[in-house]
Amino acid sequence: MSELYPWHQLHWNSLMASRVAKRMPHALLLAGPEGVGKRDFAANLVQTLSCEHPQEGGQGCGFCAGCRLQRAGSHPDNMILLPKEGKQTISVDQIRQVQTHLALKARQSGAKTVTILPAEEMTLSAANSLLKVLEEPPGETVLILITAMLSRLPITIRSRCQRLWFSPPHLEEAQLWLQQRLPPSTKMNSTALLTLTGGAPLRALEYIQQDFLSLREHFIKNLFFLAQGKADPLEITQNYLKNDLGEPLYWMSTLVGDMVRLKGGVSEQFLINRDIADSLQLLAERTDVKMLFRFLEKVDRDLWLWKGQISVNPQLLLEGLLIQWSWYFSEVNYECI
Template sequence: MAEYSWQAGLWQRLAGRSQHAHAYLLHGPTGIGKRDLAERLMALLLCQQPQNHAPCGQCKACLLLAAGTHPDLFILEPEDVDKVIRVDQVRELVDFVAQTPQLGGRKVVLLEPAEAMNLNAANALLKSLEEPSGNTQLLLVSHQPSRLLPTIRSRCIQQACPLPRTGESLAWLATSLPELSVEERETLLQLAAGSPLLAFKLYRQDVLSMRAQVVDGIKKLHKQQQSPSQLAESWNTLPLVLLFDWFFEWSLLILRWQSNASEVGSQDMAKVIQYLAEKSSQARVIAMQEWLLAQRQKVLAKANLNKVLLLEALLVQWANLPVRN
């Protein structure tokens, strides 16, 4: 199981507990290793002979876990990427919690991401969170704990997971992606908002090429070499949340430049940001930020959206930021 240097202190505190809470909520930004931490804790809780705050790897429970056949483990995830966790899935979890452990030790539930539960699913989980039967531990992993019901959060021990320092992240990326240059790793980490595992994932998704495509498209948009509708069609395969995050970051940099003409901080978009900062009103930029946040929330909530029309609306607003003389 993966171990990360930035989690060492937290792991010692969690693994060293003489008694464990019935439910933990491990939360923090995407891409910092929360799932790996939950799996390490899961293995420790299920191990029959833990040693030095670690599973032994040799007992029956450890061998069953390694084979993926442990009878006292229940993992709950969306059935498909970007789908919700449905109430009938949670009802299966509730039935599992009510059972007697087959190996005579603990039962463990791992649920990720917790915010993927719809309202009915979250309500169905409350009873098990409040009074789990038998020796059951529930490990909830959340990238956005603010989207969870307050009643879910209040029934768990909430544990913030640390974001690594920049040096730690770059050192991990140097080991994981030695084929890249230092500059490429730094760019990836910046695109991932400092989360090294997300940076690695973005690299595997060819995000550097995506970024170049988007930046080139924006420059052509401002030169009137491409229309919003043409760009929207060409971006149809790009992840919406990623695009919204980039445009929000750029709008923030525009406002920052307008405030004190500071370093832009986004080298590939520096000239565009400076141009828009000089030509746009703060009111328009702030209005676009509000629109971006609202649409991003709809995407995260799995709303049924027309992607091309949404991208076209985004690009029309962006193109209209400069105040016409």
Template sequence: MTLPVIQWHATAWQQLQAGRRQQRLPHALLLSGAAGIGKVEFADQLAASLLCEQPRDDGHACGTCHACQRIAAQTHPDRFRLAPEEPGKAIKVDAVRQLIQHLSLTGHYGGYRVVTVEPAEVMNSNAANAILKTLEEPPANTLLILITSYPARLPATIRSRCQPLHLHSPDPQTALAWLQQEAPDNTQQEAELALRLAAGAPRLAAHYLHEDWLAVRQELIEALIGCARGNTDPLAAAATAQQALKLDRQLPIQWMYHWVADLIRLAYDENNIKNNDMRGELQALPTPVEYSALHHLLDKLQQARRLTETTINPQLLWEDLMIEWSGLFNARRG
């Protein structure tokens, strides 16, 4: 069976296949775009296309040849994946060195060898320096695909040695139609909300729906509302947030960031708030005395997102955030 086609990347696919027919494929691609728009699936399709023994006229893998069967079983000897040993960890130099050793040998089938590095921005400095040597002197018939949502986090020396390919989110109607097929048990309202929270990225929105992230978000926002009204202790709210943090290290902080930012937006552009489904709850919150304090909390949340990638104690992190959030409304309640 062929890998699924991500319909909204058809133009990028056609451009690459045209380059392939002209024997002008690059030795390295920097595949970028927002999280959740199908970059990994696109790279997998391209890898299958290059390794397939009988690709179709449109370039897609046939799905039935011996190579395609090995790809489906993840046993193809010329298909390599470079990724962290654990989610949230760095890609280390030893993994890159092992990859380089494999690439120094002749390919098993005499055709292309394809490597995906994802997420590429988590390579540590030694790993990045090691893969740079391969980018400078690429092996024949080898394509390296570096996949990232944050290309600016990669060293400029690496970016300059890859052909950039930026994938875009689909238009809202296309994204909603796809999401409703992917998550048929959810209502259109839930699908629209998930897409808005995912900034229009269909794969990310589907993840929100499948993993019931909308309910987690609801619990987090209720904790924030309770703190603002004085009904919830900040430490109890922090415990709620910490439970969400165990599921995803970035998302709860991102949602709190948008909640705080929406309070600021209400003052000058209430039609552009992120949490549009909870406009009434936002408007009913006690107005903080100083909006400068909200901006300070936004800065703190930005820093917190970076700190989640370290060994910081998440309980202390969230307690600090919730105490500051609650403190914005103390004077008003008094």
């Protein structure tokens, strides 16, 4: 079973109370940043809705036929909708399959569920088609939409779902959870990791498990080599095209953002990249704040385009940013990290 994180408990208790009162919403919208566990929350909810003997706190028992089928990923009444392999969007044909799924009689005793993620990747016609389901949900049905980009979902969809907002937990709670899971060899402490990942505990853990810290260190070194005129932006771009550009773009945004903060006199302890504060301070002292703001706007716009999977050429996008970085910082004389 998926872990029910301590910072989900309030949402969980509220939904379980609705279930006991037989007022379970037909449509839920789980919204919030990446890395706070929305998908695991949905998996727990689907499990308990399929369970014949839920536990006292509402979670599935893990042993009944419904729980076993759900755990094996073969429960006939539960459907997960993702973009098809090689596609970026969820199509209207996939929503038609949802309609067919919901029209059939339940094979087991629990509610029928459909989990859609990332919900913002539905095409406009898919969203319009889903709207009809949301307006007249058949029988005992729970639709669970998951999104990290709420503003990209049509307002008509948003208004027909009960919204649960998943914020990053309080720092102390996140630290406690993360410290229990970090291997002893971790180079960065939990506070710095959480700062780097926007306070999202699962994302912080992923940084260690996927070794994003080494990738980040490598990327930042390349940026500093560029500024020293010791590297070629076109060559560096080639090294990153095989992977998702989301993290490198995010790192660049936080670096420029930190330089803006330093120019504004913000203390190092409030930086996102506080582990390289000295190097950033040198860069910030020798650059113009207006230029930094312009560049930050450009990086954030490109990051938004990339995350929104709006048709962009990754090579042109990264080359453009690295060339601009070279222009802005090439005259700076500082020591590499």
